[in-house]
Amino acid sequence: MATQRKGIEVSIAMADAVAQANVDVIAAYPITPQTHIVEHLSEIVANGELDAEYVPVESEHSAMSVCCGSSAVGARTFTSTSSQGLALMAEIFYIAASMRLPMVMALANRSLSGPLSIWNDHTDTMMVRDAGWIHIFVENGQECYDNVFCGFRISEDPDIMLPLAINLDGFILTHMIEPVIYEDNETIRKYLPDVRMKNALHPDNPVSMGCFAMPEIYTEAQMSREHGVRNSYPTIVKAWQEWGDLTGRYYKPVETYRADDADYCIVTMGSYGETAMEVVDALREEGEKVGVVKIRLWRPFPFDDFRKAVLGKKSLIVIDRAISFGGPGGPVATELRSALYGKPGAPTIVNYVAGLAGRDVSRNDFKNIILEGKAKAEKGETDGFTLYGLRG
Amino acid sequence: MDKFSVFSSRLVDKSENFTSGHRACQGCAEALAVRHVMKALGRDTIVAMATGCMEIISSPLPLTSWKVPWIHNAFENPSAVISGCESGMKAMMRKGKIPQKKINFVAMGGDGATADIGMGPLSGALERGHDMVYVCYDNEAYMNTGIQRSSSTPYGASTTTSPAGKVSIGQHTQKKNMAQIAVAHNIPYVATACSSFPFDLMDKVRRAAETPGPAYVHVLSVCPTGWRIPTQDAIKYGRLAVDSCVFPLYEVINGKYRLSYKPYKKLPLNEYLKGQGRFRHLTDKEIQLIQQKVDRDYERILRLCEEEE
Numbered sequence: 101m102a103t104q105r106k107g108i109e110v111s112i113a114m115a116d117a118v119a120q121a122n123v124d125v126i127a128a129y130p131i132t133p134q135t136h137i138v139e140h141l142s143e144i145v146a147n148g149e150l151d152a153e154y155v156p157v158e159s160e161h162s163a164m165s166v167c168c169g170s171s172a173v174g175a176r177t178f179t180s181t182s183s184q185g186l187a188l189m190a191e192i193f194y195i196a197a198s199m200r201l202p203m204v205m206a207l208a209n210r211s212l213s214g215p216l217s218i219w220n221d222h223t224d225t226m227m228v229r230d231a232g233w234i235h236i237f238v239e240n241g242q243e244c245y246d247n248v249f250c251g252f253r254i255s256e257d258p259d260i261m262l263p264l265a266i267n268l269d270g271f272i273l274t275h276m277i278e279p280v281i282y283e284d285n286e287t288i289r290k291y292l293p294d295v296r297m298k299n300a301l302h303p304d305n306p307v308s309m310g311c312f313a314m315p316e317i318y319t320e321a322q323m324s325r326e327h328g329v330r331n332s333y334p335t336i337v338k339a340w341q342e343w344g345d346l347t348g349r350y351y352k353p354v355e356t357y358r359a360d361d362a363d364y365c366i367v368t369m370g371s372y373g374e375t376a377m378e379v380v381d382a383l384r385e386e387g388e389k390v391g392v393v394k395i396r397l398w399r400p401f402p403f404d405d406f407r408k409a410v411l412g413k414k415s416l417i418v419i420d421r422a423i424s425f426g427g428p429g430g431p432v433a434t435e436l437r438s439a440l441y442g443k444p445g446a447p448t449i450v451n452y453v454a455g456l457a458g459r460d461v462s463r464n465d466f467k468n469i470i471l472e473g474k475a476k477a478e479k480g481e482t483d484g485f486t487l488y489g490l491r492g
Numbered sequence: 493m494d495k496f497s498v499f500s501s502r503l504v505d506k507s508e509n510f511t512s513g514h515r516a517c518q519g520c521a522e523a524l525a526v527r528h529v530m531k532a533l534g535r536d537t538i539v540a541m542a543t544g545c546m547e548i549i550s551s552p553l554p555l556t557s558w559k560v561p562w563i564h565n566a567f568e569n570p571s572a573v574i575s576g577c578e579s580g581m582k583a584m585m586r587k588g589k590i591p592q593k594k595i596n597f598v599a600m601g602g603d604g605a606t607a608d609i610g611m612g613p614l615s616g617a618l619e620r621g622h623d624m625v626y627v628c629y630d631n632e633a634y635m636n637t638g639i640q641r642s643s644s645t646p647y648g649a650s651t652t653t654s655p656a657g658k659v660s661i662g663q664h665t666q667k668k669n670m671a672q673i674a675v676a677h678n679i680p681y682v683a684t685a686c687s688s689f690p691f692d693l694m695d696k697v698r699r700a701a702e703t704p705g706p707a708y709v710h711v712l713s714v715c716p717t718g719w720r721i722p723t724q725d726a727i728k729y730g731r732l733a734v735d736s737c738v739f740p741l742y743e744v745i746n747g748k749y750r751l752s753y754k755p756y757k758k759l760p761l762n763e764y765l766k767g768q769g770r771f772r773h774l775t776d777k778e779i780q781l782i783q784q785k786v787d788r789d790y791e792r793i794l795r796l797c798e799e800e801e
């Protein structure tokens with residue numbers, strides 16, 4: 101088996117992965133910072149390097165609708181969007197999950213209007229948190245590339261049949277040139293064979309999809325979705341494990357760095373994890389007992405892994421990339437607080453909302469957040485949240 | 493044979509692909525139109541349907557009236573959903589993932605789904621050139637949600653959001669001409685039809701399905717509930733709409749117009765309007781004005797059809 105290491109823009113690597121995954125249909129609408137992914141895909145299709153239908157839709161709402169149609173007939177389906185595009189397709193985003201339609205989306209995270217901004221944060225994805233998709237957060241180019249294959253494998257698993265979003269930070273990842281190891285097609289085929297979906301729309305086996313529900317059945321339908329998402333956990337873990345066995349690159353729902361003996365941990369999702377690790381290394385040199393906890397799997401939420409990683413610590417400093425106006429704090433911190441509430445040995449949580457719409461959070465900022473957060477925790481100031489770096 | 497089928501009920505497929513037992517109102521000619529359309533299409537069909545009366549009456553979980561593969565996703569997107577079905581099947585067949593087979597890809601929606609909220613997706617699908625048929629069941633209002641006006645509601649009709657009142661005639665805008673909008677996409681096949689002319693309707697749907705590329709069929713579908721007419725009169729009002737030339741039946745094949753039916757005697761508009769609760773408030777003077785518009789529009793269609801002869 102031959103692998104190839106390339107210095108490449110992450111968006112291009114991701115598009116290459118989609119082509120290697122032998123998708124049948126790509127439907128997408130341009131929006132920054134996702135555009136390079138779909139531009140490169142349309143190029144790959146135009147050059148005959150991938151035999152697929154590239155459907156250049158007239159809106160994101162239709163992109164997601166086309167994806168629902170193609171997934172319903174059993175075609176391997178990919179799309180990508182960001183921000184306003186996600187907001188426009190939100191209606192169908194929910195329906196895709198409710199109809200158990202497998203597909204993979206590269207969700208290049210970007211702030212939501214207004215004010216209009218094209219830069220990175222997590223306000224777009226938090227809007228669809230409860231839609232019933234599987235959500236994975238990635239940290240670097242390699243993870244983007246790898247998780248395309250893992251994504252399809254998980255999404256199309258007959259026990260799961262759910263759409264899956266790979267959340268990658270806009271610009272910070274999409275537009276970065278990074279070293280990425282490409283697997284050969286043989287490895288990919290082995291890991292991700294073509295599957296024929298049961299109950300796909302076909303005249304040989306007529307089924308009705310998307311029927312409406314009266315109150316006496318809606319609740320049960322929702323419960324079945326809840327089971328579907330929650331019970332996808334072991335399959336996700338297994339898919340990552342097998343990918344690791346093939347490539348040597350293992351992924352876990354919650355990953356930690358120098359956290360075992362740490363008193364304080366900084367919690368991140370997405371590309372911030374990389375910076376957090378560097379800063380923790382530096383702080384360790386200064387004698388601070390700090391570590392990093394990274395949440396890779398956002399839905400289904402890995403409660404056990406998370407609790408195992410943090411119970412017994414003094415405090416968590418949670419960085420959110422979205423704000424819940426008038427609410428209890430950033431969405432991540434809020435969830436973590438509720439995951440720990442009443443648990444013996446639960447650490448307190450200090451919440452920072454940082455890096456909205458691409459506001460840079462440098463190594464120095466991370467250091468400030470950790471030290472300031474630690475001080476707040478020691479003083480018991482653990483309510484609400486702090487908007488880090490606010491001017492004026 | 494092609495032409496005979498227009499006259500012979502014996503040549504019509506006996507099987508029902510849209511079965512009885514659904515929950516449409518008594519006398520619903522929209523459900524009748526769906527039944528005719530499904531007879532014409534046959535079993536090798538995939539249907540994507542918009543939210544609306546026809547979806548609600550035919551698919552209460554866990555029941556279904558559909559004997560063909562059928563998908564409902566949302567109100568505005570059947571054209572995009574069927575685009576996806578067609579693209580997915582095309583790719584998988586080409587790649588040998590599934591065996592080759594001729595399948596009709598058909599999107600359906602009401603006038604609201606078509607002329608209002610789903611106009612963008614429909615225009616996109618027609619422009620992209622998918623091999624599909626779009627059928628619009630035009631009952632001239634949002635019936636499913638309780639008879640609200642759409643852009644396809646005719647001038648002067650009273651609906652729950654365009655009520656006739658002391659200072660309002662009811663709907664005060666002109667009916668959007670969806671068939672002409674479809675024609676403007678330069679697609680190979682466009683037709684108007686009505687379930688009161690079932691053989692003509694079935695013929696057109698068959699032709700639409702046989703046409704490679706996108707086809708659009710606009711079906712006037714009488715809704716006794718929304719039009720406020722007796723349930724037994726739905727067929728009659730469909731005929732009156734066509735015979736008074738309010739709704740002319742024609743085809744546009746590769747841009748060429750062809751009149752499908754010329755009334756033996758063009759009926760005065762009043763024959764059609766009177767008896768419909770939604771027009772009850774109109775005065776003779778108002779009807780006269782509407783008549784002039786009907787005449788002008790009909791003459792225009794005649795001219796277009798003559799030009800092509």
Ligand SMILES: Cc1ncc(C[n+]2csc(CCOP(=O)(O)OP(=O)(O)O)c2C)c(N)n1
Nearest residue numbers: 543544545567602603604605633634635636
């Ligand atoms: C996005 C969205 N907006 C509004 C609705 C509510 N709604 C459902 S069906 C319908 C009207 C359907 O009208 P039409 O397309 O003419 O079909 P009909 O019921 O008349 O056959 C409306 C407004 C919806 N389901 N989705």
Ligand code: SF4
Nearest residue numbers: 517520545635715717
């Ligand atoms: S409201 Fe009209 S279109 Fe809807 S089911 Fe009843 S008769 Fe048919």
Ligand SMILES: [Mg+2]
Nearest residue numbers: 602603633635
């Ligand atoms: Mg209607």
